[in-house]
Amino acid sequence: MKLFTTPFIVAIILILGSTMSSFSQDLDSTAKIDSLSNVYAEHVNTKPQEAKNAALLWLEECRRLDLKIQEARALYALGNLGNITGDYKSTIKYTNETITLLKESNIKKGLAACYNILASAYKSLGEYPKSIDNFMECLSYSRLTNNQAQEANAYQNIATLYLLQKDYKKSAENLDRAANLYRAIGDDDGVLTTLFNFANIMKEQGKFDQARKHYQTVLGYRLKEGNKAVVAYVNINLSQMLVLEEKCEEAVVTLKKTLALLEELKFNSDIAIVLNDLGLCETKLGHTKSAINYFQRALAIGEKQSLLHYKSDIYKNLAQLYQKENNYKKALEFYQKGVTSVANQNSIDKEKYVVKIQERYETELKEARIQLLEKEQKLSEAELQKVELTVKRQRLIRNALIAGFILVFTILIILRLSYVKRLRIQKELSFQQEKNAKQKISEMMKDHKLSVIERYQEGQDEERSRLAREIHDGIGSDLASIKIAFEHYTEQYKEDAQSKRIATAIDNACVDVRSLSHQLHPLPFSKIGFTSFLGDFVDQISKKSDLKIQTFFFPEEDIDKLPDELLADAYRIVQELINNILKHAEAKKVDVQLTKHTDHLNIVINDDGKGFQKNKKQGIGLRNIKERLQKLKGTLEIDSSPGHGTSITIDIPIN
Template sequence: MVHKKGYPIIFLIIAIFCVFNLKAQEGVRFHAFGEIPRSISDSLYQTLKNAKTTNDRLDAIYTIAEEHVLYGNPDSVIHYAERLDKLSSNVDYLRKVRAKRLLGIGKFMNGLYNRAFEAYVQGLEIPQNKSTLDEVNKVNFGLGEVYYVRNELDKATIQFTKLLAQNIDSPLLSKVNFYSGNIDLRERDYESARTFYSKADSLCDSIINPKLKLQIQLGFGKLDVAENNIDNALGIFENVMQSALNSKFYGLYTEAVLEYGKISTQLGRYEVAEMALAMAYTNAIQWNRLELQKRILNSLRKTYSAKGDFENAYNLTTQYIAVSNQVLKQQNSKALKELEVKYNTLQKENQIFELKEQQIEKQSEIERQKTIKKAVLYGFVILLIPIIALLVVYYQKLQTQSQLNQQQEELNSQRITALLNTQELQLARTSLEAQQEERHRIAKQLHDSIGGNLAGIKLQLGNLKNNRRFQTEIINHVNETYELVRDISHDLVPKKFHQNAFTKLIEDYIGTISENSAVEVTMSAHPKEKINQMPEKLKVELYQVIQELFTNTLKHANANTIEVHINILENTVQLIFEDDGAGFDTNSVKKGIGLQNIESRLEKLDAELIIDSALNRGTAINIEIPIKD
């Protein structure tokens, strides 16, 4: 049994062993590491220790930092990046840019994307020359990575497109093609994604850059999963796990294990999935990789939900929210916004600088040709006069045509507005007529049935003189009147909640959403029998809350997937509503009418509402409603 606080403790107990192996039924072996295995050669540290000059020491620090980048040790990367920055002189622009780039990589590996963005922008603020050109390109690539993981795909595409237009070296060009493939994979353009992956693979030298080669293979595996080539994907992930382990790329190994666990869940191999994800989570905790912890926790939650263990799925959701809050605390949103403005300004200043240089180069050429141009222009003046006259006439015609088009557009707009107003008025009239018809029906039923009965009772009371037969008739009339009132009351409750199971109503509603939109919606309910036996008032309110959540998400979130989970645990109904859309800042965004309506409904039910969201990270909403007799 997994509990809210017990889950990481279990993994840390496993992590006591220095290297601990577990083997799945299919023969795949997973590894958990109690500490970060040493992957850096002692000779590099000895070189740093024996360095006699400042330049030798700085070169040794840079080499060690790049080795830690290769083997995925973010804290060590940050440590040596800060040392490189501190020891480099202010005029050593190349080493300063390198230090900021390495610092950005370390923050990025730890999931602190805002901090990584800050470091990269600081690197671009350093004066540039020919010696810093390659490093600046790598910094711009780092910014593209940040935009990608923050789901700002348009900005990431712009960043990578700029790099593809430049003369960059093969390793960086391979990385740019790889991330371009990742963007197309996320946008479900699988053919284009495979093309980019193939370009990246052809440019990547497996001897010079073995880690990138394996990352590209991992991308092919994810693409096979998206195209439902599961067997091929499993083979790729197993190969990447083994190769990464042999090469001591432990972070990449953990990424492959995570993907293997996801497929195992999809195939219903829950024990294999739990084992793989448990090992991956152990490593993520040991290495303090917060963003990786979140991804693994989310996969574990889905695994437990798929196998019907909703209590543990709920506990993991709570832990996922806690890790998310920990990441948010370490980010600096206000500073990030200022940096974004600074970065955009810096980009504009660079463009202005380039334009000025081009202008200076062309100025002498302009001066040289000025005399020749004057002579040519004087010769063409006579010819230009009639041409200008024709252009003026043509311009006037264009102006007239533009005015006519504008008037036509205004007229069309007025017609559309009139049609919409007419349609709205017709809908309002139809709704009013339906209400009036229903009111007349109820009034007629009250008048014809209950009114007649009450009149009979009144007459019988007037004739009552200790006559037992009349008393019996009066009692019968009263009972009949009570039943009629009860029938009328039941008629006012929506019939669909009498005639259908509650879970079936939700499934039908979700089916309608899926058919009429591009959003992929999944739903789970457990146990269905208890959910369908909830009080009728609670069913109506919960149904309307779900409708309101879907309306808000489809209108604002721009999501690709939505997950809905309804559970009953210990006489409490739990609704988890999660999407992968744009998200929002819960501290600054003003609550709209939809969210206010939801809170108003939940307040009547004494329910608890928890919202976990951040920009470009989707939204998770957790609602708990006590079931009252």
């Protein structure tokens, strides 16, 4: 199971970057350092080897120029990269060097991020006591520096530790804390990461359908971003669910694709996880030799990366396979290694527990000594009190006079403050009443505008309905009569080519009239199926023009179940946008995507046309769409520039 947190590199670069103003160096060297850091940030999740090479050159240049803060940034970048690629030993090495540099420079900002990835590395190596210690350090520095992002990251990582212990309730509680902090600071990427870890909880509880839904949501966003690292992590978990569901043949195909991506990224620790899962699948499919090969490859990586908690499982799996092959010598050898690995892991936790007990004992001893010193101090103070008693009596009269004066002065101040406060409250009340009146007027104007829009759109719909009836009952009926009369008239000329062409033209006209009638005023979508009807409309547009239109509905069944009024507005919006593209965009390809979320319907339409300037005066079509969305309380976003096509995103609330 692969667990991950929000990438920290951007945060630490911003944090440490704020201290760089005191270091003025040669401009060319600074530009080189900035260039290397940009190369690292660009390739960290897609081409880790290129990112590592850039970070090493970055570090070398900083040490040459003796730039301590920049050196800390470069070291942190290398530690973060090790955490992503699974080289946890390098993460521990570089991150500890970063912490040392920051503390020597008396810089607290950035320490929270360092302790966070350090704890993540120890967690991945199975050293959970060290991991939790570093997470607590991260929380401490996050609160000290008011770094809500790193505090959220720490809660998220602590949640993964509880998940490993199968304490799903505490895991979910920590994820909720993290998600609330991410929302407070507007970190959508962090919220998406918590969604991934919520999916992990669902998976561990056996709620595969819910988990798969969350994974697919995360996968969709990460594919758009081109974040190969997270795409690989999601696919690992999706494949593991197939293994748990004993869909081994399907799992093998998915795991091999994921393995190819991980090998491209050189994520060694994750490769070991996938190889282990492939070994399990091949074991269940009865392919013993292939399973042994996968386990051996996983073991080689696990030993190199010191992955204790994975090694013990692989040893056990190999022992069982060799036992099936009647190779009892190797079976016993791997069984003993597995037992030793588990014992070593347990001994680490035990040693940590003993250290904790010793710390508590020493703390209690110190507290006892402090209590003795306090008692001795109290005895000395009792003798001093006798001497001070005489002095206090002399001071008592003087203090009484001073207190009386202060009391009178205080009363006068309180009366003055009370009067000023009453004046301020009256002024604020008057201002609030004026503000409420203005707000009420604004709401009334808004309601009136919405009412006008609704009446206008109702009039449009009624006119469309009337035109649809006129076309269907008038022109449609006339064409049908002409068709029947022509067929009767040409009965004796059935084989005549000219007659066939005219008959075909009449049929096409009938189809076009019926289609136009339905587009102007379609039947209730609950009867005809919204996605099917919209698909037919798109197909007709594609046939009549050079425009290639692709549609995506997810999930189709849930979209078709939406209220007819909402679907009618959605249909008009899509129809208006496609007509606009046909008239103005000069596009060759259009993608139409409708996605139903829990509380809203999302519509995304992309074209490869000529685009337009955002500040250009908008036509009637877009104005109609905006008025319709205003009635629905929906939102519209347009992303376009000349020569680069147009992307339109619309969200319509469901409730």
